[in-house]
Amino acid sequence: MKQENKNVKTFSQHLDERYGKIGNPARTEFEIKAKSFAIGELIKEERKLAKLTQQQLAEKIGAKKSFISRIENGRSDIQLSTLYKLIELGLGRKVNLTIL
Template sequence: MAKKEIKMYSLSEMKDEVIGKIGTPERDQYEYELSMELLGRMIKTARKERNLTQNQLGELVGVKKSQISKLESSANSATIDTVIKVFKALKAEISFNVKIENQSLQVS
């Protein structure tokens, strides 16, 4: 009896198959949600490194603790202005990388 060979897939191939190819609405939504989750984790990590509570960070930024909690759990509802204020309050340097038609723009 012959062994059946197991096909190996890369992560990129799996994303294409399960979520959709790059450029499809499903894939764009997935990538957006992943980015927002990572942003929330960065905020939480920076806050904890500064030994601040959510309430203390909220006071520095001028928002309620619940807003900081929402940012940390999923930054989907955050405006860029709020995100910038949060990182400034955390004394964290931020930069944006924007890719436009195969050109990469770096903004710090």
């Protein structure tokens, strides 16, 4: 017989309780910050694969090291043109956006 623990919640349930349902302003803000963090992690991973320091990547795109650090730590909103510069010019990779 399967025993259920009523205290265990799904991640979605946790987010609903903490930030409200999808569409709630607090939930939207959380989702935006989570996406910024994920983009920063992706850039950091690709930078390391390219064997570049933050300083070297910054120099390749004409930015400051602190800007690269803020992006990698999810603390900076970036424009699509900046994302393009980072990925394509700085890291030599291609940007492919998919909207689902």
